[in-house]
Amino acid sequence: MIFSFLLVFEGNLIAQRNCGTMAFDSVRRVEYSLPSLEDFENWLNEKMTQDTRLKSDQVYRIPVIVHVVHNGENPGEGANISYEQVVSQIQVLNEDFRRMQGTRGYNDDAAGADTGIEFYLAEYGPDGEDLGEPGIDRVYGGRDSWPSSPLRNPIETVLKPSTIWDPNRYFNIWTVNFGGFVSRNLLGYAQFPDMSGLDGLSDTNGSASTDGVVIGYQYFGSSDKGDFPDLYAPFDLGRTTTHEVGHWLGLRHIWGDGDCSVDDYCNDTPNAAEPNYGCPEGKISCNSIDMINNYLDYTDDPCMNIFTNCQKERMLTVLENSPRRKELVVNNINAIPEEPDITIHIYMSGKLLHVEIPPSQGYLSLEIISIDGRRLTTREKLLNTYNTVDLNYLPSGIYIVAFTDGTRYFTQKIILK
Ligand SMILES: [Zn+2]
Missing domain, CATH: 3.40.390.10 (Collagenase (Catalytic Domain))
Structure with missing residues (x-):
């Protein structure tokens, strides 16, 4: 007992x-x-x-x-x-x-x-x-x-x-x-x-x-x-x-x-x-x-x-x-809700990313995110209208470029060859 x-x-x-x-x-x-x-x-x-x-x-x-x-x-x-x-x-x-x-x-x-x-x-x-x-x-x-x-x-x-x-x-x-x-x-x-x-x-x-x-x-x-x-x-x-x-x-x-x-x-x-x-x-x-x-x-x-x-x-x-x-x-691309309402032009030459920002925008911060949503870089501030970002350190593949001006976030897919 x-x-x-x-x-x-x-x-x-x-x-x-x-x-x-x-x-x-x-x-x-x-x-x-x-x-x-x-x-x-x-x-x-x-x-x-x-x-x-x-x-x-x-x-x-x-x-x-x-x-x-x-x-x-x-x-x-x-x-x-x-x-x-x-x-x-x-x-x-x-x-x-x-x-x-x-x-x-x-x-x-x-x-x-x-x-x-x-x-x-x-x-x-x-x-x-x-x-x-x-x-x-x-x-x-x-x-x-x-x-x-x-x-x-x-x-x-x-x-x-x-x-x-x-x-x-x-x-x-x-x-x-x-x-x-x-x-x-x-x-x-x-x-x-x-x-x-x-x-x-x-x-x-x-x-x-x-x-x-x-x-x-x-x-x-x-x-x-x-x-x-x-x-x-x-x-x-x-x-x-x-x-x-x-x-x-x-x-x-x-x-x-x-x-x-x-x-x-x-x-x-x-x-x-x-x-x-x-x-x-x-x-x-x-x-x-x-x-x-x-x-x-x-x-x-x-x-x-x-x-x-x-x-x-x-x-x-x-x-x-x-x-x-x-x-x-x-930091997760699946959770980014809003369409951009400013126009950013980007294009690649090799592994150089060129970013054109409307002068009225002031600046944008940029970071690179892997295709499954991981941030690969720290934020880089782009201050000019024309900017070049060297991505040679990244292996070839598909990435997401994410921009923010502090209140809005938008993304663009890029391919590094
Ligand atoms: Zn509790």
């Missing part, structure tokens, strides 16, 4: 989801003297009011780099998770964010949204180099486990700043082993987006070196899609990452991290008194049925299947306005 009691006790310890986003966020705001989360909400609300464009047809594709942090294990063992496990997580993200039919991410709720946001594993490194394993950066972390406390955590102070890839070009995810297995039940945490455009406030303010999400490797990927023995049920279907990516794009917990008097700033997610655990169908709090299948609750992985229209709107507003988030989208 005692034995079975102990089993139940251990089960209770591990069976409760805990997300560290709010705790890490409050520490970060103090350390970097950042505006409050309330300031962020005001900023986001203003942007949502201003932005009247219909975004429903737009697909946003986000390149991902997963820093697999290990302690010397072979790839595929322990914290050094396999490429296949990483792929299974990206599949789950796409199923959930696109509300794909025939997957666990589908729902037919009237409030449910296909967010139009997709994720893909980056194929090229920061210098344009081919990655042996797309989207994976294996990092020797030099320790068995990483603390789960937000205070002076070496994940924040050392690991992230020393391994992050340019957050304007990559969405950074770190998988780690959080201190010990139970580790206060911490499954993962995200860094909220920053706001922009306030006088005197830098867009970078220290946050750029830690931007991304951190997930315990036992919760990264899906048991549905392969044999990954370290994945830990009931958090073994990839929903921890879906939840954290929601935070990374500005979503709040649906109970608002408080009682019935606080909200998650979305009217289509009923107020809830507290987080829900397990999968308590039909649970009523705050005089309405809790949306326990929302990705931003604390329910178990098999229970979750919905982002709402309001959550979608918040995430897209962040993607279009927040520092680093908007850059990620701009």
Whole structure:
């Protein structure tokens, strides 16, 4: 009898989801003297009011780099998770964010949204180099486990700043082993987006070196899609990452991290008194049925299947306005929406690119993007009417030239022979 009691006790310890986003966020705001989360909400609300464009047809594709942090294990063992496990997580993200039919991410709720946001594993490194394993950066972390406390955590102070890839070009995810297995039940945490455009406030303010999400490797990927023995049920279907990516794009917990008097700033997610655990169908709090299948609750992985229209709107507003988030989208040619309304003449002679810019335009910045959407060069400012750009350092092939004047982006395909 005692034995079975102990089993139940251990089960209770591990069976409760805990997300560290709010705790890490409050520490970060103090350390970097950042505006409050309330300031962020005001900023986001203003942007949502201003932005009247219909975004429903737009697909946003986000390149991902997963820093697999290990302690010397072979790839595929322990914290050094396999490429296949990483792929299974990206599949789950796409199923959930696109509300794909025939997957666990589908729902037919009237409030449910296909967010139009997709994720893909980056194929090229920061210098344009081919990655042996797309989207994976294996990092020797030099320790068995990483603390789960937000205070002076070496994940924040050392690991992230020393391994992050340019957050304007990559969405950074770190998988780690959080201190010990139970580790206060911490499954993962995200860094909220920053706001922009306030006088005197830098867009970078220290946050750029830690931007991304951190997930315990036992919760990264899906048991549905392969044999990954370290994945830990009931958090073994990839929903921890879906939840954290929601935070990374500005979503709040649906109970608002408080009682019935606080909200998650979305009217289509009923107020809830507290987080829900397990999968308590039909649970009523705050005089309405809790949306326990929302990705931003604390329910178990098999229970979750919905982002709402309001959550979608918040995430897209962040993607279009927040520092680093908007850059990620701009860096993807599939997400460039607008036709140019100025005329730029370009032509090739060998590998020399000639660009003629209307004098009225002032200047344009130019960069070269690979055919599958990776930025290959840093931005080069073209100040003259007639400009020549030497592309001899690039191998032959098809490329995209992307121009911007700071507010508009447009592209042209070129062939280097
Ligand atoms: Zn959370």
